[in-house]
Amino acid sequence: MTQLHTVQVLGGDSAGSSAHVRSLTAGLVARGVRVTVCAPAELDHDYDFLGTGAHFLPVPHRSDPVAIGALRMACASANVVHAHGLHASVRAVLALGQQRVPLVVTWHTLTHAEGARGRLVRLMERKTVRAAAVVLGTSSGLVDRARRRGARDARLGPVSVPAPRTDVGEAQAGKARAELGAMDRPLLMAVGALEPHRGYGTLLDASRLWLRHDPAPLLAVAGEGRQRAALQRRIDADGLPVRLLGRRDDVTALLAAADVAVLPSRWEARAPLAQEALRLGVPLVATAVGGVPELVGDAAELVPYGDADALAAAVSALLADPARRDALAEAGRRQAATWPTEDETVAQVLSVYDELRAGF
Incomplete structure (x- = not known):
C-alpha cells in the first residue's frame, strides 16, 4: 500500500485546535504518514508545523475562489482530508467538491451565534457534517449535536494537547x-x-x-x-x-x-x-x-x-x-492521568484514517 497522505485544514479559530493539529501532525509524521497542513501563514510561525516534518501550505482565513482553489490543489493527492473547526470544515467541503476523498471533521468547540447568524451557523453545521465520512467531537455534547445535524458517523474524539512542563521550580x-x-x-x-x-x-x-x-x-x-x-x-x-x-x-x-x-x-x-x-x-x-x-x-x-x-x-x-x-x-x-495521551490520540485518529482509506 502506498504511503498515506493526509491534509489537515485549520482556520486559526482557536489555540486549542491549532495545538492539537501540531501534536497530531508530529505523531503522524513519526508513524510514516505524509502530512500537509493548510492554514493561515501566521499559524506556522506560532506552531512550527514545518518543524514536525510536515508540508505547510499557507491558505488565508477566507472562502474566496483563490483560497478554495489553493486548498483544492492540496487535497487532490490526499487519501484523507481532516478539517478542524466549523469554518475550516466549510472550506474543505467547498474545496473537495466532487472529489472522492473522505473527509474527517473534528468539532473542538461550539460556535456561538444568535438570530440570523445563528441560523447560518446551523446551516453550515448541517452542510459539513453531512459531507463528512466521520465527525469527531471533543465532548459528548458535541457528538450529540453532530448527530442532530445529520452526521452519518459521529464519534467521541477527545483530543490531548501537549502536557505542560511540570518542573517549574x-x-x-x-x-x-x-x-x-x-x-x-x-x-x-x-x-x-x-x-x-x-x-x-x-x-x-x-x-x-x-x-x-x-x-x-x-x-x-x-x-x-x-x-x-x-x-x-x-x-x-x-x-x-x-x-x-x-x-x-x-x-x-x-x-x-x-x-x-x-x-x-x-x-x-x-x-x-x-x-x-x-x-x-x-x-x-x-x-x-x-x-x-x-x-x-x-x-x-x-x-x-x-x-x-x-x-x-x-x-x-x-x-x-x-x-x-x-x-x-x-x-x-x-x-x-485518566485522559488520553498524545500517542493514544494519534493512534485513534490514524485508525479512523485507515478505516476510511480501506473503504474508498
Missing part, C-alpha cells in the same frame, strides 16, 4: 509572582482570548467582590482579543485588582505560580486551561458548561455560568482553605 514561580506584583497577595490566573463568550465580564464582576479581601487577590489574564480595550476601561474606572497581560509565551510558569486558576467561559469542550491547571496541580474554579464537567470530574470547583457571586464565593473559599486547595491539586493530577 519555586524560583521561576517566584519570579512570575514578582513580575506581576503578587508576592504578598494571592494570585488568580485566567487564560484565553478576550472574546465575549469567555465570560470576562462576569469575572470582573467577581473581582469587585474580592476587593473586600485584605490583601485583595490579583487576577492576571493572559490573552488578546477584541474586548481588551473595553475590559481595560472597566478595570481602570472601577479600580479592579486585574491585570491584562496580553499574549504570553510563559503561560505555564504563570499558571504554576497561581494560587487558583479561573475558567469563566460560557461554553468549553476540553479547555486547554483546565487541562494544564489539573496537570500542574493548580486548583481550578470553572463554569459547569459544555464538556467541562466531563473533563474535570470532581477535581475542580464548578459554578453556574454568569453567576459572579458564585464564582467569587468559590474562589474566596479556596483562598481561605489551604487543605481544600491541596486536595484539589491531588485530585487534579489523578484526573489528568
Whole structure:
C-alpha cells in the first residue's frame, strides 16, 4: 500500500485546535504518514508545523475562489482530508467538491451565534457534517449535536494537547509572582482570548467582590482579543485588582505560580486551561458548561455560568482553605492521568484514517 497522505485544514479559530493539529501532525509524521497542513501563514510561525516534518501550505482565513482553489490543489493527492473547526470544515467541503476523498471533521468547540447568524451557523453545521465520512467531537455534547445535524458517523474524539512542563521550580514561580506584583497577595490566573463568550465580564464582576479581601487577590489574564480595550476601561474606572497581560509565551510558569486558576467561559469542550491547571496541580474554579464537567470530574470547583457571586464565593473559599486547595491539586493530577495521551490520540485518529482509506 502506498504511503498515506493526509491534509489537515485549520482556520486559526482557536489555540486549542491549532495545538492539537501540531501534536497530531508530529505523531503522524513519526508513524510514516505524509502530512500537509493548510492554514493561515501566521499559524506556522506560532506552531512550527514545518518543524514536525510536515508540508505547510499557507491558505488565508477566507472562502474566496483563490483560497478554495489553493486548498483544492492540496487535497487532490490526499487519501484523507481532516478539517478542524466549523469554518475550516466549510472550506474543505467547498474545496473537495466532487472529489472522492473522505473527509474527517473534528468539532473542538461550539460556535456561538444568535438570530440570523445563528441560523447560518446551523446551516453550515448541517452542510459539513453531512459531507463528512466521520465527525469527531471533543465532548459528548458535541457528538450529540453532530448527530442532530445529520452526521452519518459521529464519534467521541477527545483530543490531548501537549502536557505542560511540570518542573517549574519555586524560583521561576517566584519570579512570575514578582513580575506581576503578587508576592504578598494571592494570585488568580485566567487564560484565553478576550472574546465575549469567555465570560470576562462576569469575572470582573467577581473581582469587585474580592476587593473586600485584605490583601485583595490579583487576577492576571493572559490573552488578546477584541474586548481588551473595553475590559481595560472597566478595570481602570472601577479600580479592579486585574491585570491584562496580553499574549504570553510563559503561560505555564504563570499558571504554576497561581494560587487558583479561573475558567469563566460560557461554553468549553476540553479547555486547554483546565487541562494544564489539573496537570500542574493548580486548583481550578470553572463554569459547569459544555464538556467541562466531563473533563474535570470532581477535581475542580464548578459554578453556574454568569453567576459572579458564585464564582467569587468559590474562589474566596479556596483562598481561605489551604487543605481544600491541596486536595484539589491531588485530585487534579489523578484526573489528568485518566485522559488520553498524545500517542493514544494519534493512534485513534490514524485508525479512523485507515478505516476510511480501506473503504474508498
